[in-house]
Amino acid sequence: MSAARLLAALLATLAFVPALPAQADTPELPDRIAAAWRTDHVSVDERLQPTMPASELARIRTAIRSAGLPVYVALVPQSPYLRASGYDLPTLLHARIGEPGVYIVAVVYDNYWSDNAALFRPAGLRGRDLYSVRADDKQDSDIIDERPAPQIVRTIQQASTAYDGRPLPPVPHGDLDPQHSDGGLSVTDKENRSAYVGIGVGAVLGFALVLFLGLRRRRPGKQTNLHRSDDPPIExxxxxxxxxxxxxxxxxxxxxxxxxxxxxxxxxxxxxxxxxxxxxxxxxxxxxxxxxxxxxxxxxxxxxxxxxxxxxxxxxxxxxxxxxxxxxxxxxxxxxxxxxxxxxxxxxxxxxxxxxxxxxxxxxxxxxxxxxxxxxxxxxxxxxxxxxxxxxxxxxxxxxxxxxx
Incomplete structure (x- = not known):
């Protein structure tokens, strides 16, 4: 083979090489989620799949079935892409899917979850704004964030309320922060807690009485040094x-x-x-x-x-x-x-x-x-x-x- 023919064959081969890496590139996050949603409305990032409890996914799927509108959910870990464009993601995903419904992206930040959602209605259909419903939801900020399902389920419920006006159900005790819930205590536990509270109140009143009498015995003009700097730093x-x-x-x-x-x-x-x-x-x-x-x-x-x-x-x-x-x-x-x-x-x-x-x-x-x-x-x-x-x-x-x- 002459040198000229060899060079021509080499150039013809190289003409197809640049197309290969583009096909091999990992799709961007919106493309990966949209591709997964075409077969399953719940997309779990492959990095989260080994540790994602099946019970969490089952509960999310149950909420989706009862929503009354299409629901798309993606669970992903924090990433540089999300830090730069996370709030645009529901809109970008809707552009790829092209269907009305609620689009939810739940992101895990180390040990807590936060979700970003958007509701897209069919043309001409009126209703409430999703963010208006969330703002009016008194229990929204009390929901725990250690697991993804509680927030996602509540967002689906809020979207359903915005979509067709159905009332918001109460948040289950197990989904509420312990500071805002009694944790579903039994009657016996509540009675015991009431007894302990009564004992505690009595002890505090007794201590206050002793303290009051002790302060009265002090000489006039001498003040106790009760300074807040003795308190430990805030937790x-x-x-x-x-x-x-x-x-x-x-x-x-x-x-x-x-x-x-x-x-x-x-x-x-x-x-x-x-x-x-x-x-x-x-x-x-x-x-x-x-x-x-x-x-x-x-x-x-x-x-x-x-x-x-x-x-x-x-x-x-x-x-x-x-x-x-x-x-x-x-x-x-x-x-x-x-x-x-x-x-x-x-x-x-x-x-x-x-x-x-x-x-x-x-x-x-x-x-x-x-x-x-x-x-x-x-x-x-x-x-x-x-x-x-x-x-x-x-x-x-x-x-x-x-x-x-």
């Missing part, structure tokens, strides 16, 4: 619950904003700013799920995201304790620096005292084996963007600092 789990709840509220506010047509330039800017803060809040919860500072930072950012998405004015947090009301008052602090403070902390400063603030555990002792509680602002700022920015009270660049960590 991280409590802040985590508040942050997760506020993240859900921010998600709904953004979903409502996304559904608006003919958005103004200001509304588009508000949406981008809200997503920036919400993404940073999610990052903190995903990367540092058990850290108090991260949970408090996520709460602040989600709270701001909800306000911005709702069209309200952005408010900085209280510098001294970001768990307080927003910092609506500027007060003087160290080195002639002014910081935003809530009304209570501002009043404490006016009396010449330092607010107790958000207190966290810090290493102490010669070898660092002991712990002591300190105000968060005494920690090294280089170790935490929350400390460096005062949770955004000193500089409004907390989302950017979190994104680059």
């Amino acid at each position: 991280a789990w409590y802040v985590e619950l508040k942050a997760d709840d506020k993240i859900k509220q921010a998600e709904r506010a953004l979903a409502r904003l996304d559904k608006r047509t003919n958005k103004t330039t200001q509304q588009l800017d508000q949406r981008d700013d809200a997503y920036r803060r919400l993404d940073a809040a999610r990052t903190l919860r995903a990367d540092q799920p058990e850290d108090l500072l991260a949970a408090a930072g996520a709460l602040v950012l989600a709270r701001q995201a909800e306000r911005v998405a709702s069209g309200a004015e952005l408010q900085p947090p209280c510098f001294f304790d970001p768990l307080h009301n927003p910092g609506t008052t500027q007060v003087g602090w160290e080195d002639e620096v002014e910081v935003p403070a809530c009304q209570n902390c501002a009043n404490v400063l006016r009396r010449g005292r330092t607010p107790i603030g958000l207190r966290v555990w810090s290493k102490a002792g010669l070898l660092g084996h002991d712990r002591k509680k300190v105000p968060y602002w005494t920690l090294a700022p280089e170790d935490s963007p929350m400390v460096a920015t005062g949770f955004g009270a000193l500089s409004d660049d907390l989302p950017e600092r979190i994104a680059v960590r």
Whole structure:
């Protein structure tokens, strides 16, 4: 074979090679979910299949059958794609499937679930907005998020209410956060609990009487040193619950904003700013799920995201304790620096005292084996963007600092 004929044969072969990798590429997430939905309305990401309880899937399928409208459910793990485009996913999936119904994407963030849903109606069919139903649902924020089924089932029920006006059923006790449910106690257990409560109330009243008599015996003018700084730092789990709840509220506010047509330039800017803060809040919860500072930072950012998405004015947090009301008052602090403070902390400063603030555990002792509680602002700022920015009270660049960590 001549060199010219060999070269021509080689070029003809190479002409088909570029098409092969494109066929071998893994489809994007929306394409994979849409392909799975064409055979099964419940799509479980292959990374979740080994650990997904069959009982959870069975309960979701039962709710789908009783919904009265088509339901599509996808269960996926958190990923960079979802962080960037997660809120567009139901719309993208609807564009691929092309059928009316409710599209639900449930995402697992480390050890908790959050779902994003959208209801698409047949042309001309009127009804309530899904997000309006969710906002009116008093039990929505009380549903546990350790398992996917409770939230998905409730979303299906809310979509059915929005679709045909049927009343929302009560949430089963087993799906409610323990703080909002008696856990389905038996009559005997409830009677025992009442007895224990009665004993506890009696003990508290007795202690209060002893304390009152003891204080009366003290010399006039001498006050007891009952200072809140002796209390332990706030528990991280409590802040985590508040942050997760506020993240859900921010998600709904953004979903409502996304559904608006003919958005103004200001509304588009508000949406981008809200997503920036919400993404940073999610990052903190995903990367540092058990850290108090991260949970408090996520709460602040989600709270701001909800306000911005709702069209309200952005408010900085209280510098001294970001768990307080927003910092609506500027007060003087160290080195002639002014910081935003809530009304209570501002009043404490006016009396010449330092607010107790958000207190966290810090290493102490010669070898660092002991712990002591300190105000968060005494920690090294280089170790935490929350400390460096005062949770955004000193500089409004907390989302950017979190994104680059």
